[in-house]
Structure formats: structure tokens, C-alpha cells
Amino acid sequence: MPSLVAVCAVHALRPDSGSVGVTAIDKRALDGAVRIGPLGVRADVQASRKHHGGPDKAVYAYAQDDAQFWEQQLGRELAPGWFGENLRLDGVDVNSARIGEVWRIGDTVQLEVTMPRTPCATFARWVGGSAGRGWVKRFSDEGRLGAYLRVRRAGDVRAGDPVEIVSSPSDAPTVLELYRS
Template sequence: MSEPATPVRAVIDAVLVGQVRPFGPKAVPSGIDKHATGARVRVGKLGLAGDEQGDLRHHGGPEKAVHHYAFDHYPAWREQLGAQGATGIGVLEAAGAFGENLSTQGLTEAEVCIGDRFRLGTALVEVSQARQPCFKLNPRFGYPDMSRAVQQSLRTGWYYRVLEEGEVAAGDTLALVARPHPQWSLLRLLQVLYVDRLDYAALGQMAALTVLAESWRKLARQRLERREVENMEKRLAGG
């Protein structure tokens, strides 16, 4: 595994956790409403201690143990949602609007690669996949097209699997220790998934990325086999 050519690190500005509670017009169980904690938090194989997910089929688990979203994107969202008259724009006043567990500045999808290993506090984590935005973002922001807007923007956030358990708190450092796939930034991955959707050469490479979450590799294989893009409507619109 190659060492990163240049140091990549960021300060953890906020560590966020949330409990499952009724959410949205249908009061579905969800843990999307996360809030910053000043405590030192245990980082386990299934996520942060005290954090919950309402739909364990699509959220959480070892491949989506920790969710990271760049606070760098918040100003653009405030501007975009303000122009749309989104009624839930107030959630952007503090980190946690996207249900993230970690908030930083200085690292975005353009600077992070699939398979990147980071020392997170005392834990060791590995980038497993980007986020596929779902319909719960729509009521969260009071904007019926929010899930589509996040997908089209490629400002989705990303997930870590936990290789070594440990602890993390706000003020700790997230430091890159290994980068095995520098050619596979999250931005490139998202470009293949959502923009150049039938780039067969890129899909073949994506399917072969062993550090990529299996669900994403399966998606790439299906596009290669079927020569068509899967239907995303249920994920984006719900129902």
C-alpha cells in the first residue's frame, strides 16, 4: 500500500451523534437529526457510540460506520436553497444538516480517494464509498428536490469503515496515512455514478476496486451486464 505523496490532514470541528425518532410527514424512524457532542466518543466497527440509524437496511453497518460531510459545502447550499425558498434552510446554521458524524473544513470529495486510510483520533478508518442521497433529505431541508440537488452537485459526503477501533473528539486530527488509489478520487467515482453513467471502461475499473463497498461494485457490474442505468426514483423520491 502506497504512502500519500503529500500530507493530508484536517481538524475535526465537530463530532455528531443522533438517536432514532419519528421524522418527516410520515413519521418514519430516522437518526438523521444529529448534534455535536463535546465528549470523547468511542469509534466502533458499527459506528460511533450513542449514534443510531432508523433504517439499518440502507444506513449504518460496517461499510457505512461513520459519515463525513465537508462543512466547506454549506455556504453554497445556503445560497442555493435560499434562492429556492426552502423552508428547512435553518438546519444549515450548524454542522449536522446532512446527518453527518464528522464535520471538517479543507477536505472535500475532490481531495479524498476511495481506500484512503485516516487516523481519526486514536481509531483507524478507511474510505469505503460516497453517499447515495435519499428522499429523507427532502423533508429535512423543506425542499422536494434536495436529494436530486445533492446528487447533481456531487457534494454528497462519504463513509468510512473502521479498521481499528478507538476514540475521537472535536479538536482531534484526521490524518491520511495511506492512499492506495490516488486515481480514484470520490469526485471521479461520483462522476462515473451520476454523470458519465455508462462509461464502461470506468465501470470495469470501479467493479475491480476491492476497497470499494460491495454494493457499489455490484452496481457497476450490473450496469456493465445490462448496459443500462438502474432506476433511482425510489431512492430519490421515496414511496
């Protein structure tokens, strides 16, 4: 059964040369039960609310399989939160999720897939070094983007909780199809 590997929130705001001057991409796994409310994971921050956060981008999910792919490509471990994600999921093909699909995590939380992540220059600077050069195109071309989600039902989640796809609109585009359209 699909499961929640980790729930992540900002570890520290970092200086960034982008227009905001800081980034909240440095997210790390949290221990124990973590509250997810209408605007996302409790204790998380979005430095640029113009591009991240709000009801339709309350939570960012990334797949463990995709993280393992990038670990092989980059030759280093990429712990939960490294992609700036709030949820690291195992057994869910996040990029094939349909827009409007509803997931239940644990007993209570329900999330709705709203849109793909669009990689940005801040993400490329986070990757750093030679890997950061051309990162936005490389990440986009590979199609391992992850998805933003809206919170339909708030509650507590923790690593190890089951993830269930409650409903999936068969006529809606997938995360990747929407990104490439």
C-alpha cells in the same frame, strides 16, 4: 492541518413518511471525547440499516467547506449534523478522497473511505419547504456528497482533533468519480 470540527450522533428519531416510518437524520454535535467503534459513533442510530450503517457505512463524514456552500445556497446556518453526518471535517476535500483512503483522527482512530453518500427522499424531506423539492437532484448534481467510512481502528475522538490522510491508493476512484460512474 485538517481537523475534526464536530462528532455527531442522533438527537432524536423523527417521524418520516418513508417506508421505515422514522428517520435518524437529526444528528447533533456531542461534547467531549466520543467513542467510535466498528459500527460507528457510540450513541448513534440508523433508522434504516438497509441503506445506512453496517461495517462499510459505519461513519458518515461531511466537509465544512461543503456545508458553508449549502449555507450560502439555502440562506441559513447548517450546524454540524444537519446533513446527517457523524463527522464534520475542516480542511479535508471529502469528495476527492479516494476509495480505500485511510484517515487517522486524533491519536488512535483510523477510518477507511468506502463509498459516497447517495441522497434520498428522506434527506429531501429533512431539508423541507421549497428547498426540499428537487433536493436529491440538486445535491447530486452539485457533487458535495460526503463519504461513508469503515472503522479500521476504534478509539475516542473529540472536536479539534487533527485529521491525517495516512494512505491513499493512487489508482482508486474518488468518492465523486465512483458516484458518477
